[in-house]
Amino acid sequence: MHTTEWRKFLIPYENAVEELKVKFKSIRTELRTIGEYSPIEFVTGRVKRVSSIIEKAKKLEVENEDIAEKIEDIAGIRIMCQFVEDIYTVVDYIRERDGSDLDIVYEKDYITNYKESGYRSYHIIINYPIQTALGPKVILAEIQIRTLAMNFWATIEHSLKYKYKQNIPIHIEGRIKKAADAAFKLDQEMSGIRHEIRQAQKMFEVRSKTISNILRNIHALQKAGRTKEVIEFQAQFNKVWENTEVVDLKKLDKEISNFIDEIDGIN
Incomplete structure (x- = not known):
């Protein structure tokens, strides 16, 4: 062709x-x-x-x-x-x-x-x-x-095959095989604690999303000219942000959201 x-x-x-x-x-x-x-x-x-x-x-x-x-x-x-x-x-x-x-x-x-x-x-x-x-x-x-x-292992092996035109030297081949076993052992270790890993990742995602909501709502209040409330909520945020507990951030997020709903209802 x-x-x-x-x-x-x-x-x-x-x-x-x-x-x-x-x-x-x-x-x-x-x-x-x-x-x-x-x-x-x-x-x-x-x-x-x-x-x-x-x-x-x-x-x-x-x-x-x-x-x-x-x-x-x-x-x-x-x-x-x-x-x-x-x-x-x-x-x-x-x-x-x-x-x-x-x-x-x-x-x-x-x-x-x-x-x-x-x-x-x-x-x-x-x-x-x-x-x-x-x-x-x-x-x-x-x-x-x-x-x-x-994937990390396969990418490296692919590069070596390309370099040696599919004929990887025996001494390197042996080390690559050991690396494959080590990579799979790592996967097995991670699987053993996957519940804890997934919980930690979910907590991080919830925390990140909550912080984004808080900052977005504070910014909205600032645009609306609610300077007093912005200062108060920002001070609360600065305090709970240092705390790793997500529950405190969620409480503040709810408090700000409720306040915004109230002033929207008044307006």
């Missing part, structure tokens, strides 16, 4: 990556908005470079006309999670969508059945329908779900 043909060929894949990123980011946003824990930490996506597609096709002995049907990861989405348990929650989310806006072709669990190199991740190959200027098209895409530790 010529450059122009490749550009035309990749357009549906580029659109699919953008759509899928939006869909999974929306799940995260929705859960956080309603105060629920999100198993999705962040989402990235990419379309394989033409050189990488050609190289993989050659390795798998795939003809150019068969690339769309036999190269499964031209479009790729990566979903990062905090805990191993979160990965399987995300997998369930994807399974729930099977038959609606995507079709699962097959799954590969490289966490339970990790590769000899130490690579761990969960892969789902999907058929994804996309609308193009020339009409509807169904393409293959790969969704990878992994923890932050798994």
Whole structure:
């Protein structure tokens, strides 16, 4: 294929990556908005470079006309999670969508059945329908779900494979394998205290949101010319802000909100 043909060929894949990123980011946003824990930490996506597609096709002995049907990861989405348990929650989310806006072709669990190199991740190959200027098209895409530790290790290993053209020296390979085991041990340790971690994160989010509400309302009072109340509420805020207890901040937030409701009712 010529450059122009490749550009035309990749357009549906580029659109699919953008759509899928939006869909999974929306799940995260929705859960956080309603105060629920999100198993999705962040989402990235990419379309394989033409050189990488050609190289993989050659390795798998795939003809150019068969690339769309036999190269499964031209479009790729990566979903990062905090805990191993979160990965399987995300997998369930994807399974729930099977038959609606995507079709699962097959799954590969490289966490339970990790590769000899130490690579761990969960892969789902999907058929994804996309609308193009020339009409509807169904393409293959790969969704990878992994923890932050798994992703750190995989990124380093990928760089080494690129440097050594897939032939990593044995002494480095051994150290990389040990690093993979250490990364997974870290994931296991974090899973052991995930309840405490999630509680701490939720407390931080509530505290941040409450402080934002207080400052926004004080600013609104300042704009309304309520100088006396602004000075009083600011003094209270300065006092409770130093206290790590969220309950005091929430009380102040409610007090300011109630006062604003009262003066709005009078006006």
